[in-house]
Amino acid sequence: MAAQALPAPFADLAPHGAWALEREAERTAKREASTVEDVRAFYDAVFPRMEAMVAHLERFPLDALREPERRLLWLALSVVEVSNLTERYRRREAIRAVSPLTYRSVQ
Amino acid sequence: MRTDLRPKKWAAKYPELGTGPIPAEPCISPDYFELERERVFRRTWINVCRIDDLPKPGTYFVRDLVVCKTSLLIIRGTDDVIRAFHNVCSHRGNLVSPYESGACNTGLFCPFHNWRYNDRGELIGVPDEESFFDLDKKKHGLTPVTCDVWQGFVFVNLAPKPEQSLRAYLGGVGDQLEGCPFNDMPLFQTYKVEEKTNWKIALDAQNEIYHLPFQHPLLIGHTFLLNEQKHTRLLDVRLYERHTLWSCEFVEGYKLAPMETLLGKIDRGGEGLRIKQLVGKFDFYVLFPNMVIILFRGPAEDGFATYNFWPLAVDRTIWEIRYYFPKANHVGRRISQEFFKCLIRDVQQEDSIAHEALYTGLASRAKTHMIFQDEEITIRYFHKVLEDHVGYYRGAHAAAR
Numbered sequence: 001m002a003a004q005a006l007p008a009p010f011a012d013l014a015p016h017g018a019w020a021l022e023r024e025a026e027r028t029a030k031r032e033a034s035t036v037e038d039v040r041a042f043y044d045a046v047f048p049r050m051e052a053m054v055a056h057l058e059r060f061p062l063d064a065l066r067e068p069e070r071r072l073l074w075l076a077l078s079v080v081e082v083s084n085l086t087e088r089y090r091r092r093e094a095i096r097a098v099s100p101l102t103y104r105s106v107q
Numbered sequence: 108m109r110t111d112l113r114p115k116k117w118a119a120k121y122p123e124l125g126t127g128p129i130p131a132e133p134c135i136s137p138d139y140f141e142l143e144r145e146r147v148f149r150r151t152w153i154n155v156c157r158i159d160d161l162p163k164p165g166t167y168f169v170r171d172l173v174v175c176k177t178s179l180l181i182i183r184g185t186d187d188v189i190r191a192f193h194n195v196c197s198h199r200g201n202l203v204s205p206y207e208s209g210a211c212n213t214g215l216f217c218p219f220h221n222w223r224y225n226d227r228g229e230l231i232g233v234p235d236e237e238s239f240f241d242l243d244k245k246k247h248g249l250t251p252v253t254c255d256v257w258q259g260f261v262f263v264n265l266a267p268k269p270e271q272s273l274r275a276y277l278g279g280v281g282d283q284l285e286g287c288p289f290n291d292m293p294l295f296q297t298y299k300v301e302e303k304t305n306w307k308i309a310l311d312a313q314n315e316i317y318h319l320p321f322q323h324p325l326l327i328g329h330t331f332l333l334n335e336q337k338h339t340r341l342l343d344v345r346l347y348e349r350h351t352l353w354s355c356e357f358v359e360g361y362k363l364a365p366m367e368t369l370l371g372k373i374d375r376g377g378e379g380l381r382i383k384q385l386v387g388k389f390d391f392y393v394l395f396p397n398m399v400i401i402l403f404r405g406p407a408e409d410g411f412a413t414y415n416f417w418p419l420a421v422d423r424t425i426w427e428i429r430y431y432f433p434k435a436n437h438v439g440r441r442i443s444q445e446f447f448k449c450l451i452r453d454v455q456q457e458d459s460i461a462h463e464a465l466y467t468g469l470a471s472r473a474k475t476h477m478i479f480q481d482e483e484i485t486i487r488y489f490h491k492v493l494e495d496h497v498g499y500y501r502g503a504h505a506a507a508r
Contacts, residue, residue: 097456
């Protein structure tokens with residue numbers, strides 16, 4: 001379980017730890033596999049903490065984050081990943097686009 | 108704001124181009140596609156990769172150029188010279204590298220019989236060589252392809268003797284982008300998406316901003332400069348010998364989404380890289396035939412993107428999208444870059460559905476022509492340049508235009 005841990009000030013976000021995904025393709029797949037309600041619950045819980053999360057992460061060099069901090073960054077990147085859905089589209093029916101899974105991400 | 112909001116400025120700037128409809132046939136015709144293979148893609152300079160794909164001497168990159176029915180090996184030699192070859196073994200024609208990229212400082216080995224080539228494409232090893240008859244290895248290196256590099260972009264030309272140097276081919280675009288700090292903006296992300304469309308339909312759909320408020324109302328419909336009637340207006344249009352530029356500005360003080368407001372607080376900016384060559388805030392260059400370079404102004408730093416539209420067949424295209432940003436030096440910057448990338452990616456996924464719908468519609472032949480407005484002038488010009496190369500309507504189809 002230790003490998004799954006978030007930094008201590010953000011331990012309360014553990015129920016959303018499944019969103020701490022390293023690769024964009026994984027974050028996109030998670031968004032696609034979730035209901036809008038689940039996505040919104042994640043966004044509503046983590047978005048208000050983003051400023052504090054970034055303030056915490058800024059204490060470390062970006063290229064040398066420890067494992068809990070790396071996971072915290074991935075969590076923040078997942079909030080970015082879902083923000084168009086929660087802030088702009090709001091409903092899946094509003095999306096008029098190809099499946100994001102057709103976009104092969106090469107990182 | 109520097110943009111002139113009045114309509115019909117560009118046809119007045121380029122009156123010789125005309126204003127009539129453009130035939131749809133080139134976008135759906137298998138015959139036209141066959142001519143494009145020979146008269147466009149085998150005769151012009153094609154961007155195949157960037158220096159980022161060849162990160163150090165002794166590395167290679169493979170580009171499958173399906174439209175030219177070949178696979179190319181781009182090698183950055185240990186002498187730091189970039190060369191291109193057909194990725195085809197001299198023995199029996201096998202593809203030498205089955206990988207997309209790799210290191211070749213100890214040579215490239217054809218997987219079929221282990222024929223070995225060095226980083227200059229020379230054949231240097233043949234297993235059981237004594238069983239061959241009069242085999243002169245010096246005569247059996249990889250087949251070279253004309254290759255040149257401009258500002259870190261690697262181009263090839265498949266013509267036996269290219270009519271122009273790369274720099275002459277780039278012409279006024281090369282002048283305009285002289286000294287652009289591309290090399291200070293490393294590759295951030297690549298996407299590839301295969302679409303059921305013609306390559307020109309996909310390119311044309313990107314080559315204007317008229318569609319933004321309609322195709323992308325929730326994502327960026329409010330971002331680009333609009334006139335009082337909420338229609339987009341370009342800041343500038345430049346038609347070069349083959350290539351084009353349009354440039355535009357953003358709406359000042361548009362309503363920010365919560366995430367954008369947050370980014371304003373957490374992104375302290377980076378080293379503050381600015382592209383002096385920007386004409387407006389978003390400059391869109393089409394490098395004929397199939398490449399786009401986009402320069403854009405960001406709140407904290409500038410960046411660029413490239414598109415390559417890779418034709419597979421008349422009705423199939425790979426859209427390759429790449430973003431390049433100055434390397435993020437802190438977490439807030441990294442998150443800001445991720446946001447911009449995700450926003451534009453989601454816009455592009457809305458575009459992809461249009462690219463396919465446009466092809467389906469045109470392929471029905473319900474319409475013989477497409478109609479372009481003044482703000483779509485670069486598409487009109489693209490089709491003129493293309494037809495100048497292809498010559499479909501100069502021959503047997505002259506009456507059909």
